[in-house]
Amino acid sequence: MAGALPGSVDTAGGEVRRAGSWAATLTLAAITGAVTGAGVTAYELVTDRMLYERVLELPPVLQAILPAVGLAVALVVLRTIARGASPATADDYIRVFHRRDEQMDPMPVPGRMLAGIATLGSGGALGFEGPSLYLGAAIGSAFQGRFGRFFRRADAKTLMVAGAAAGVAAIFKTPATGAVFALEVPYQDDTAHGHLLPALTGAAVGYLVQVAVVGTAPLFPVSGTPPFDLRELGGALLLGLLCGLGARGFSWMVRQAKFLGQDHLPAVRVGLAGATLAALGGISWWLFGNMLALGTGYQVIERLGDPDMTVGLLAVLLVLRTLATGATLTGGGVGGLFIPLAVSGALVGRLIGVGLGLDTTTTLFAVVGVAAFLGAGYRTPLAGVMFVAEATGQPGFVVPGLLAAVASQLVMGDASVSLYQHTRRMGHLERRFSMAIASVIDAEVWTVPADSTLDEFLDSMLLSRQTVVPVVEDGNRYVGIARVDLLGAIPRDEWDRHAVGEVADVELPTARPDWTIREAVEAMERADTDVLAVVDDDRRYIGVVSIDEIVRLDEILARRDR
Structure with missing residues (x-):
């Protein structure tokens, strides 16, 4: 049989x-x-x-x-x-x-x-x-x-x-x-x-x-x-x-x-x-x-x-x-x-x-x-x-x-x-998107001072294992986002003479701490990026929100809902 x-x-x-x-x-x-x-x-x-x-x-x-x-x-x-x-x-x-x-x-x-x-x-x-x-x-x-x-x-x-x-x-x-x-x-x-x-x-x-x-x-x-x-x-x-x-x-x-x-x-x-x-x-x-x-x-x-x-x-x-x-x-x-x-x-x-x-x-x-x-x-x-x-x-x-x-x-x-x-x-995704952005903010991401050299920036990236690093000045005032691919615009032998603030992407939008996840995702789509810095009214740096963190939260909640 x-x-x-x-x-x-x-x-x-x-x-x-x-x-x-x-x-x-x-x-x-x-x-x-x-x-x-x-x-x-x-x-x-x-x-x-x-x-x-x-x-x-x-x-x-x-x-x-x-x-x-x-x-x-x-x-x-x-x-x-x-x-x-x-x-x-x-x-x-x-x-x-x-x-x-x-x-x-x-x-x-x-x-x-x-x-x-x-x-x-x-x-x-x-x-x-x-x-x-x-x-x-x-x-x-x-x-x-x-x-x-x-x-x-x-x-x-x-x-x-x-x-x-x-x-x-x-x-x-x-x-x-x-x-x-x-x-x-x-x-x-x-x-x-x-x-x-x-x-x-x-x-x-x-x-x-x-x-x-x-x-x-x-x-x-x-x-x-x-x-x-x-x-x-x-x-x-x-x-x-x-x-x-x-x-x-x-x-x-x-x-x-x-x-x-x-x-x-x-x-x-x-x-x-x-x-x-x-x-x-x-x-x-x-x-x-x-x-x-x-x-x-x-x-x-x-x-x-x-x-x-x-x-x-x-x-x-x-x-x-x-x-x-x-x-x-x-x-x-x-x-x-x-x-x-x-x-x-x-x-x-x-x-x-x-x-x-x-x-x-x-x-x-x-x-x-x-x-x-x-x-x-x-x-x-x-x-x-x-x-x-x-x-x-x-x-x-x-x-x-x-x-x-x-x-x-x-x-x-x-x-x-x-x-x-x-x-x-609200459907499954809509419920997720209506949540506060605070649930996906990563406040532990390393930052780099704007006046750091590119050599110092590279060292920070290697130590933190981050490919994206927020750039700050005067303690925690947000300047922009520095990425490893931006280093290619400067010859290697000049990295010790250029500050990371010169290559930081200052055009990327920022998120507000009172946003929902939906608002953050929409801003990412418009800017064609997968990460946003979160800043307050005085542009003081709070943390970053990324697509990876949003996906991770969704997976955790989906397992909990089963």
């Missing part, structure tokens, strides 16, 4: 190992999803069913002042149980995602989750998805740390992403949205597609655990069958542009609120935020007979089809909801921005649809507004459209939603509600 070729044996063995690794990864992603789904389900039952639904049964005055109490409790919990942690949830996931050697810190998790219960259970105008995503990411990070032997270093965030996907999938009962959002939200113009299968697995299992307890009813009620003609499609494009502009304003408001939320007078900040929320709640009760300005906003979605909701009332409610979200953030509330963005989009969509007479029998424009506003605010257009399809159970909304989501992205620029998003993923 003929033996197998060595190459084929290695290939087969490699395939078996890869299959085993994937099986372990997806199994751990499923376990992460199950634990996250159970945690999110319990969190929702406590916060929404046991607390907030009871708040809605209280007299209006108590409903108006309870958000202030919730913010005060959240402040105390964050400072004590969470050990001074910030209110960040989704932002913390994005921040850690981009820090290669960092995992989610488990210490603030209980405190942040309790602060979220206080904020959302009392009527704060934020969403459940922030704490849900955060909980899932923390669970995934914990599993990643425990079972790190199954993962390459390049896959160090896999279970964190799977957990985040499961958290969003469970709270909204939208598995595809959970996966897409967890992959999209770290970037403005890209996705973390390398984690796709674990994210899908975690999201699917998290969703199944949630619906096994609370059922599968769509999150958003819709009415009518969406028309599919040019007028509605054109209206969707217009709505997308308006939602993009609105999302830019919303993003600016969120950033200002987060900035104010870092104030060193927390008691004053919480008091002012609580008073603002109470006033907004009072106005809402006076206009609508309900606290529509407060809470997560699900009640707003339910009221959009009400014929009594005129254009004027819709506009006022949009302003009230935006201010309430800003006040909750300023007061240090813990919650997400996914649902506030979705509610704002639904209000803008309904406002435009009713105002232009394009949407009187269906909720088409409200749903399309969700896709556009949400996709623009978080820079997650795919998640916005997917959310519309899954949350409504109506695939007919997808095409108008896609058009609106694209249009909204066109006017967003680099704005986002997140402080930690990167524009796009």
